[in-house]
Amino acid sequence: MTRVLHILDHSLPAHSGYTFRTRAILKAQQARGWDVAGVTGVRHPLPGPPYERIDGIDFYRTPAIPKLPSPIREWREIGALAARIDELCAIERPDILHAHSPVLDALAAARVAKKRGLPLVYEIRAFWEDAAVGNGTGREGSIKYRLIRGLERRAVDTADAVVVICNGLRDDLIARGVAADKITVSPNGVDLALFGAPPQPDATLRSALGLDDAEVIGFIGSFYDYEGIDDLIAAMPALVAARPKAKLLLVGGGPCEAALRAQAASPVRDHIVFAGRVPHDDVERYYALIDVLAYPRKKMRLTELVTPLKPLEAMAQRRIVAASDIGGHRELIKDGVTGTLFKPSNPADIAATLADLLARRGDWEAMRAAGRAFVERERDWSANVLRYEPVYQKLIDGR
Template sequence: MHILFLSDNFPPEVNAPASRTFEHCCEWVKAGHQVTVITCAPNFPKGEVFGGYRNRLWQAEEMSGIRVIRVWTYITANEGFLKRILDYISFMLSAFFAALFVRRVDIIVGTSPQFFTAVAAFMTSLLKRRPWIFELRDIWPESIRTVGAMRSSRVFDLLEKLELFLYRRADAIVAVTHAFRDNLIVRGIDGGKIFVVTNGVDTSRFAPREKDPELVAKLGLQGKFVAGYIGTHGMAHALETILDAAGKIRTETGGERFRFLFLGDGSNKATLVARAAEDGLDNVIFVDTVPKDEVVRYWSLLDASIIHLRRSPLFETVIPSKLFECMGMGIPVLHGVRGESAMIATREQVGLTFEPENADDLCRVLNFLVSEPEVLQKLRDNGPLAAVKYDRLVLAQNMRTIIQGVVSKARTP
């Protein structure tokens, strides 16, 4: 079986879509399938092309047995609605034309968060007369309106019509949460073609380890309780809440016991750095995005991981992928996201929940965790046990089964 996968994020980028796509494709190759990925020059989230790459019309390479075709796109930082739309549309067009030259394809998969990649997958399926799957990672464009990045109701209505059209025309939809599946069914999409394959973790990479001594010394973390946020610093994440908590903790304790570590980049990064400097938050440390192979070294520094999104009904339907990485590493989670992901954190007993955008509540759970070493250790121990249920290998096999089912159905007269 030849799987053609369209995704505008792929390694060496280190965000969740890139990691999920790469790890799934690796497992499909190991299972004997041919996989071609069409993506762009790596540039997320700064909008700067990574070293060793150029933004060309066409460039090809092989990664772990996967044929990777990189196409030209309009590259911009992950900020500004109009610029991002231009980025998305340029990839849609470039990916579609590149896909026409990929031969003997059995199925096409287009992944979100934004659905323009799915548009390219749909158009490719029409011309190649092959089935296609919409991998749904985000309810878009609703998520854009939720964070206030889009105000025009007319534009939103048009995008939503296109969104629903794609759901209806897809041969199958693979959603990353059960809440996404429920959302689509309520909106009239056939539940029989919607499957759920959650995000997960590569347990061979994300496993318990001692704090990296070199980084501890470099960042001055000796003897500190480190609470950290690792990931995109975007509008949806409302990371000002963590800065507010850092300020309160600093006032209460003099800033000696705790350190708050931020790793990553995004549209709000500069604002957060400026705010921390203005408020004199010397207990906050910012680190730019690091290569994929270095990420676990920084995860190891954390005594607790903070996961946070804005307080919104839409975000109650998402499951941040970093939750599973924390499980694998045995890092207790301070979980500021309501809904399905909070239920997972509670059910698996891997973390404590707090109210989104409530710095006082974050301080409460943080202080409780520090004051109860037995609870802290229990959460650490439960993480790797829970991670086994979300092993990326098993999830990749589940999605492969779905893909094979769609291909077999298409071949049946």
């Protein structure tokens, strides 16, 4: 039986795209008969005991450390996580250490892998320096940006194998000089066991949100600047002029929420609904109210290189998907087949594309079926998990 210790930034019970991908990987590996556990670093956001069993998965926590200025804090984080990994190696006796981004996790795991002679897999979900730019906490080309980029390369060189979530990240690493045969793509996917038949729309919830008899455009996710929600709001006057029943439903929250609410106080404010954050278990009820899921991400390194999870979940729910024409979306959406693409940061084109899509309801069933079929064929975690098997086996045999 293959025993794998996953090194993570955070995990369940926190809810994020990161934790849902982690859950999917670990549950799918358990289904293969592998013995898996996870350990989170000091950035795990929720208080709790040093060990938790959640959804049948063992998670260990790293004790908190004092607040210190950067970069001393990051160095201490690496040390604290490395010490915890080392402790757990005596308990879990893993065959493989599998570190997931950010790079701090890989650097901590590398210390233990060297000490104990264990193979190390480093899985990159996004480059940390680009994620900081996308979240507004970093600037491309700055000293900090270049330093983190150098650490990423060091972690990649130290790891025995590298996994990335999309071709954009793979191509970028190859352009940096990383050998192509060291990299495996394990794309974002969906646990289809969690996505059965979409629920029927909740008439009471629809009325409470003021969406009766509306054509509903929806966004469900975190309100970060790079998501481009401001462009979607800016498109609403033209969309309402073309489709008077159109309404925009925004579900979620985040750093840009106050600015977005202020922007929405416009002549079409009655056509824009903020639902706020909702419990994860209730999200399907909101999906069921939406005609078209819109993902207007802006064009930047992060969005060009990284594929998001939400469009796949929408396709699994048999929802219509419209998204900006950027690299991360083009890996998921075939324009006119599994969804529709519009120009990024272009409210006029967003409005025109959505109006045209709302006018072509006769095409929707074929698009829904094509999207669901794509997820079933290429992005179901029960199949995706097989991509790890030859990587692990090669490293274990080599050891």
